[in-house]
Amino acid sequence: MRLRKSVAASSTILVVFAAGCGSSAGDGVAVASGVCTTDRVGGSVTQGTLLTPRGLDPVGQPGAAGSGGTEVQALFDTLMTYNTESQQYEPQVAETLTPNEDFTVWTMTLRDGVRYGNGDALTADDVKRSIERHQSPSNTQVSRGEALTIASMDVLDPLTVRFTLDGAYPAFPHVLATDVGMVTNPRIVDAMGPEQFALNPRGAGVGPYELEKYAPGEEIVMSAKADYYGGPVCIQTLRFISIPGAEGTLDALRTGELDVALLREPPAIAEAREEELGSLPTLYNYGEGVVMNSAVSRPTADVRLRKAIVAAVDPEAVNKRVFNGTALATSALIHEDTPGLYSGESGPSYDPDLARKLVNEARNSGWNGTIRLLADNSPIRINEAIAVKALLENVGFTVELDNDKSLAEVLGKVASDRDYDLVIWGPNYTNEGLWALMNRQLNSQSKSNYYGYADSRMDEALAALRTATTPEQEQEIVARMQVVLDDSPVIANFAAYEEDNVHSSRVGGLLLTRGSVLRYDKAFVAGR
Template sequence: MRLRKSAAMSASVLVVLAAGCGSAGSDSTAVASGTCTADRVGGSVTQGTLLTPRGLDPVGQPGAAGSGGTEVQALFDTLMTYNTESQVYEPQVAESLTSNADFTVWTMTLREGVRYGNGDVLVADDVKRNVERHQSPANTQVSRGEALTIASMDVPDPRTIRFTLDGAYPNFPHVLATDVGMVTNPRVVDALGPEQFALNPRGAGVGPYELAKYAPGEEIVMTAKPDYWGGPVCIQTLRFISIPGAEGTLDALRTGELDVALLREPPAIAEAREEGFGSLPTLFNYGEGIVMNSAASRPTADVRLRKAIVAAVDPDAVNKRVFNGTALATSALIHQDTPGLYSGATGPTYDPDLAKELVSEVKQSGWNGTIRLLADNSPIRINEAIAVKALLENVGLTVQLENDKSLAEVVGKVASDRDYDLVIWGPNYTNEGLWALMNRQLNSQSKSNYYGYADPRMDDALAALRTATTPEQEQQIVSRMQEILDDSPVIANFAAYEEDNVHSPRVGGLILTRGSVLRYDKAFVAGA
């Protein structure tokens, strides 16, 4: 059987290779259908993404689709993969994955004869060394937290590795479907050193593509491997570029400069769908809102002020003003369209009178009412920030707006410097890997908790979420989390968000996996 995310599981869970590797489809009947076959080999594809990755080493990558996730996936592949249609984890480079009765020990068998681009055979000790790289304190990205769920590893033979975890984790296959599951050839890493390897990881991956050119800020070009372990690779050249703004990116898709485009702005996504482009969307809960820095030095350390900001925000007003009504407006942690996870719990209500009362209380404690709001300088974020500023000033706050920085600079100020009071931000909780995503942001002990958030009730709920084995258990836990966030908020949410990999009808066989990441191993260009 295949492992369903958070499905009820027996004492010994076996993940076996699913028959075939079907592609994610589109609602558009004009989109090329089927999968890559030998007679379809040929053609090139250019994809537009949100940010150019800082390097191509899976260690040190943010992991998101818009900042290098699809690119590193093409080079390195993953041990496991997430099937977004069936919501199950399936073996990819691995052949199988089994657990013991309490989900604390997992045994993985590798496929036989999988080779890196330089001809070396992938062996289980390479997997062990790869996980250790992710666990290193030198890795400051989110993959370290994923890898640290593994307490120890042993390698009985060249194709087998046994993972002993730091506790029960029924959803552990998620870890091996992320950057941690992208095995880098340790011999190439050792020869080049980590810095040079990130710039030129040729020969070091088992994915369908090899790096041809990496020009940071300009383009990334890859060529298909003739001997990929998964069969023929149809699209011979992949090119990744970043075009500023969703409308500019969509225009490039219309003119044929792009064949695939990752979009994250609701109006542009709506336009693309109306025009008949293929659509591979991912729903992100807590996708867009105001993150409040709860660190002791910030005015929002006061929970009364955080509650006031939540009460001051009207999701419907932001949706109409900024997104022309195309966004999934909600204040709730989990949007009602989330399959298998929505419990019926609603978020806080818009209440400007309560917000004014709470702001007045905090001011009486000696605070002057001035607060900084950070947003990147993309047109839609500027509009969001202006709308939010008006809502906050309506309840008695004085907002100092900072919206002159790029998205990359804002990410640095939040994730590295922690230099903000409020920021327009998307925490982005997807249906798969929910515990891992929430734990690293909301656990009081997490090194990736950029928000200074600390609530022992949330820590307890997160611990329960990690060990949940059924959708019903997850629903109960996230419903409890909603109650905690109502009482002790850290995010004034105003929309769940979709990212969409929209694409030309001539491109078929694209496979959507976790977090908007695309797999190109079965993709093809019709008529190439």
């Protein structure tokens, strides 16, 4: 994470895995190049997503691309944006963002003349009020933790806000590039109330698109704004739908039902890359594995069982059986293909003899040998769960498998109810926003720690990661984290995972930002 001061951008540059961020296609076939210009205005695009968002209010969003990130950003835009090609944060709705010397105070100036869809002018006071909504205890999503890094906000003039943080945070621009940086028109929110606003936030955003239709479980339709502050918006109609399964989604792209598809299954991604399709991938460390609930009421509160599960799960066996060898198999926290962050630390080894020994010790201490494994009912997750069940039973576990629930239901059981022993899950750590992602899940004091995980050594490492200012510092810290996780595991990792925004050659100008989220403000349809 290299730093520089700039009057027109954040001071933080993060290294992120971005191979293919400049959109490329399989077999050497180039996709449409350039960006939106007035002569390219026109056309429509349909994108396939992983999950229909449960509302369109940035407050209350999970923040991930597959569950509404791209859709909500198209309506509201973000104060800052992460450019995966330059690997820098850049102003978007903001004009400048500048820190003090110790990165505890940041001053942001907004672009002049930015307006909401209803015509209201965007002001610094709106920014303050919008972020306060994220900070409210009523917000149970991860954006609250991001927003609470801000201790106070002072409106200096109609276009300037000063953020005083709760401590040094060189990567603070990340916060304003997430849901926290999607400013909502407070007058519309107040008039409608949050529940109705989430269903119909028309006129309340400054993004390139306005909502036309929100039919949960069916489709989301948006139309381009004629007066977007960022210039012409070429694609006139955006439609988002969810098709079950990666293979079905890829088939819909092939037939032209979809123009863009977010894929998160290695075999389908491998197929797409052999074809004439554009590719905008994001690599997630700790992307797929068996997450263990460490809460005191669970069998896996016993660290011996957590170590047994890690030793029992063979990443190569899962890769061969489930992914046909196409996954990035690893037990490590950081995959070796992660530039700027990989420290050379390998993960724990597959060791079924050690696993059996630890299982027997736990049984002799009074545990009955039974453990519950939760997975959603997508075909690939079912196969993962079956593979993991076999590996665990091979070392003496009795596994009760629950794999008949939808992804949304599993999300609820893990994130809200925390009602599980084990779950096939991906914590999903990218370089961009690394501290924020890890801290909310692994800090013992975090309300978003769904895993009941608590280790003072991890808390200390996370505190150091927040203030790191160089790649070398980050590498040293994540190496320490690997040692902690070997001794006190929270996930039996079996793969780093890619998501890929695959698209047809008729769509150009797509921009990839944080967490697989796409920006459509510069996109266009070629050859109309």
